[in-house]
Amino acid sequence: MTEQATRIQVGGTAGTDPYEVLVGRQLLGELPGLIGEGVKRVAVLHPEALAATGEALREDLAAQGYEAIAIQLPNAEEAKTAEVAAYCWKALGQSGFTRSDVLVGVGGGATTDLAGFVAATWLRGVRWIAVPTTVLGMVDAAVGGKTGINTAEGKNLVGAFHPPAGVLCDLAALDSLPVHDYVSGLAEVIKAGFIADPAILDLIESDPEAAKRPDGAHTAELIERAIRVKAEVVSADLKESGLREILNYGHTLAHAIEKNERYNWRHGAAVSVGMVFAAELGRIAGRLDDATADRHRTVLASVGLPLTYRGDQWPKLLETMKVDKKSRGDRLRFIVLDGLAKPTVLEGPDPAMLLAAHAEIAA
Ligand SMILES: NC(=O)c1ccc[n+]([C@@H]2O[C@H](COP(=O)([O-])OP(=O)(O)OC[C@H]3O[C@@H](n4cnc5c(N)ncnc54)[C@H](O)[C@@H]3O)[C@@H](O)[C@H]2O)c1
Ligand SMILES: O=C(O)C(=O)C[C@@H](O)[C@H](O)[C@H](O)COP(=O)(O)O
Ligand SMILES: [Zn+2]
Numbered sequence: 001m002t003e004q005a006t007r008i009q010v011g012g013t014a015g016t017d018p019y020e021v022l023v024g025r026q027l028l029g030e031l032p033g034l035i036g037e038g039v040k041r042v043a044v045l046h047p048e049a050l051a052a053t054g055e056a057l058r059e060d061l062a063a064q065g066y067e068a069i070a071i072q073l074p075n076a077e078e079a080k081t082a083e084v085a086a087y088c089w090k091a092l093g094q095s096g097f098t099r100s101d102v103l104v105g106v107g108g109g110a111t112t113d114l115a116g117f118v119a120a121t122w123l124r125g126v127r128w129i130a131v132p133t134t135v136l137g138m139v140d141a142a143v144g145g146k147t148g149i150n151t152a153e154g155k156n157l158v159g160a161f162h163p164p165a166g167v168l169c170d171l172a173a174l175d176s177l178p179v180h181d182y183v184s185g186l187a188e189v190i191k192a193g194f195i196a197d198p199a200i201l202d203l204i205e206s207d208p209e210a211a212k213r214p215d216g217a218h219t220a221e222l223i224e225r226a227i228r229v230k231a232e233v234v235s236a237d238l239k240e241s242g243l244r245e246i247l248n249y250g251h252t253l254a255h256a257i258e259k260n261e262r263y264n265w266r267h268g269a270a271v272s273v274g275m276v277f278a279a280e281l282g283r284i285a286g287r288l289d290d291a292t293a294d295r296h297r298t299v300l301a302s303v304g305l306p307l308t309y310r311g312d313q314w315p316k317l318l319e320t321m322k323v324d325k326k327s328r329g330d331r332l333r334f335i336v337l338d339g340l341a342k343p344t345v346l347e348g349p350d351p352a353m354l355l356a357a358h359a360e361i362a363a
Contacts, residue, residue, distance in 0.1 A: 005030075006224055010143060010231045011163060016238050021143055021167040021227050023220065028057070031104070032064060034129050034166040041067040041101040043092060045115040047075045050107055050133060053173075057106060057131075069095050073107070077263035079114045080149045082158070088118040102127045102165075108134035108181070109141030109267065112164075113156075116147030120162030130164040133173035135185025136268055139192065139226035142167045144234035144247075150263070154323050155255040161239050169223065174214035183212055184268030186303050187250075189222050191275060192229040194296070195246050195335075195343045200225050201299055208302035245326060246343040249335040250274030253361075256320035257309055272305035273361055280357040282336035285346055292340050311362030318354070 005024030012018030022030060035042060042061050046054030054070045061068035071091050073079040105115025105128060112130045119128035130142035148159020174182065186204070193200030203211070203218045203225075210216035230247065237244040254274030258265055279296040282288030297307055326333040331348040338344050 006220075008224070008227050008231050009235075010167075011235050011238065013235055016163065016235075017165075019164060019166050021169060021231065023138070023169045023171065023224055023227065025170060025172050027168040027170045028060070028131075030166070030168055031061075031129065034168075035066075035102050035104075036127065036165070038100055039066065039102050041069070041095060041097055042104060043088075043095070043097065043101070044068065044070045044104045044106060045073055045088065045111060045118065046070065046105075047073050047079060047107045047111050049075050053133070054106055057104070067095070073111060073114060076108070076110050076266075077150065077258075079110045080156075082149060082151070084114060085118055085121070085149055088114075089122060092118070092122050097122065097126070099123050099126055102129065104129045104131060105142075105164075106131040106133060107137070108132070109137045112137055112142045113147055113159075114149060116145070116162055116164065117149055117159055120147050120160035125162060127165050128162070130167045132167065132169055134177055135174065135182055135223065136188050137185075138167075138169040138223055139185065140188040140230055140247075142169075143227060143230045144244075145238060150259075154259050154320055156325075157323065163238070169227075171214065171220060171223070174219075177214070179212065181266065182214070183304050184266035186211060187268035187271040187275070187300070187305055189226045190299055190303075190305075191247075191249050191271060192226040193299075194275065194279075194292075194337065194340065195249050196229045196233075196341050197225050198340050201295070204299055204303065208299075212303055240325075245333075245345065246335055248326060249337075249343060250276075250278050252321050252324045252326065252332070252334050253277045253317065255324065256317040259320050260313055260316055269306050272300045273307060273309050276300065276307050277357050277361045278334060278336055280360040281334055281346060281349065281353065282338075284353050284356050285336060285349065287339075287344070287346075288337045289339065292337065308361050308363035311358075314355070314358050314362070317358075 058070040132142040145163030254270035257270040283293040
C-alpha cells in the first residue's frame with residue numbers, strides 16, 4: 001500500500017507534459033497508474049547490484065497481467081555506453097515492444113540516464129518511468145529528462161531530452177546504498193544549496209554526520225528541497241536554452257575528471273572538486289565573496305567529499321573541457337556564483353584565471 005507521499009510537480013509549462021516526483025515509502029503501488037491504460041509490455045531496466053529488486057518488480061508486473069521483461073545492466077557508468085543501449089534495443093525488438101509499451105528504470109543515475117536514453121530512442125520515443133534508488137538519482141538524475149550515454153571523447157556527449165512520465169523516490173531504497181555512494185549524492189544536494197536554496201547548507205552544517213545517513217533527522221527534507229530546486233529550473237527551461245545551465249555548477253571540470261579517471265570516480269565526488277574549482281574561479285573573477293567561496297570547502301569536507309585532484313593532469317582536463325556542452329566555438333563557459341544562490345555564466349575566462357583556480361584544487 002502506498003503511504004502518504006510528498007508530490008512535486010515538474011513541467012506542464014511551455015508545451016511540456018507535466019509529471020510528478022513522489023517522495024516517500026512503499027511507492028510501487030503508484031506504478032500501474034503511471035504505466036497507464038492499454039499497455040501490454042513493460043521492461044524493467046536495472047543494474048546488476050539490484051538484480052533481486054528488478055526481478056521482484058518484473059514478477060509483480062507479470063502478476064498484474066503485463067508481459068514483463070527484466071533487462072539487467074552493468075553497474076554504474078559501465079551502463080552508459082552505446083553497446084549497452086544496443087543490447088537493450090535488441091531485447092526490446094525481440095520482445096516486440098511497440099510505441100504503446102513502457103520502460104521502467106530502477107537504479108542510480110547511471111541506470112536512469114541509460115533507461116531514459118533507450119526510451120527516447122526506441123521507436124523514436126516511448127513512455128518511461130524512473131524509480132531512482134540513490135540520493136543522486138532522486139535529487140537530480142531522474143528529474144528533468146536529460147538522458148544519455150558517454151562516448152570515448154567524454155561524458156554524456158550523446159543523449160536526448162526525454163522526460164519520464166513519473167518519478168518514484170522510495171526512501172527505503174537508500175538503506176542498502178553504500179555510504180560512499182550516499183555521500184557522492186550529497187554533492188548534488190549541496191550544489192542545489194549553493195545555486196538556489198541555502199537552507200540546504202544550513203541543514204547539512206547543523207549535523208553533517210546525520211546528513212550522511214538515510215535515517216538522518218533531515219534526510220527527507222534535504223532530498224525534497226533539492227528536488228524542488230531541480231523541478232523549478234527544468235520546468236522553466238527543459239532544453240537548457242538558458243536558466244538550466246545553472247544545474248551544471250561544478251560540472252565543467254567534474255566531467256573532465258570523470259573521463260580522466262575512466263569513470264572510476266563517482267560523479268558526485270568529481271562534482272565536489274568541480275564546485276571548489278568554480279568557487280575559486282568566481283572569487284578570482286571578483287564575483288564571489290571569500291566567505292561563500294570558503295564555505296564550499298567546509299560543507300563539502302564536512303560530509304567527506306573530496307576538494308582536490310591530481311595537479312599534474314591540468315592540460316588533459318583543459319582539453320576535455322573544450323567539448324563541454326556549454327562551450328560555444330572555442331569559448332569555454334563556466335557557471336560561477338555572484339554570491340550565495342546567485343548563479344551566473346562566466347564567458348571565456350582568461351587562461352591565467354583558469355590556471356589560478358586550478359592551483360587551488362591541485363593536490
Ligand atoms: N540526467 C541527469 O540530469 C543527471 C543528473 C545528475 C547525474 N547524472 C548521472 O548520474 C550518474 C551517477 O548516478 P549515481 O551517483 O546514482 O551512481 P550510479 O547510478 O552509478 O550508482 C552507483 C552504484 O550504486 C548501485 N546502486 C544503485 N542503487 C543502489 C541501492 N539502492 N543499493 C545498493 N546499490 C545501489 C549501482 O548499481 C552502482 O553500482 C552519472 O552518470 C551522472 O552523469 C545525471
Ligand atoms: O539537469 C541538468 O541540466 C544538469 O546539468 C544536472 C547535472 O547534475 C547532471 O550531471 C547532468 O547530467 C549534466 O548534464 P550535461 O548536459 O553537462 O551532460
Ligand atoms: Zn551532476
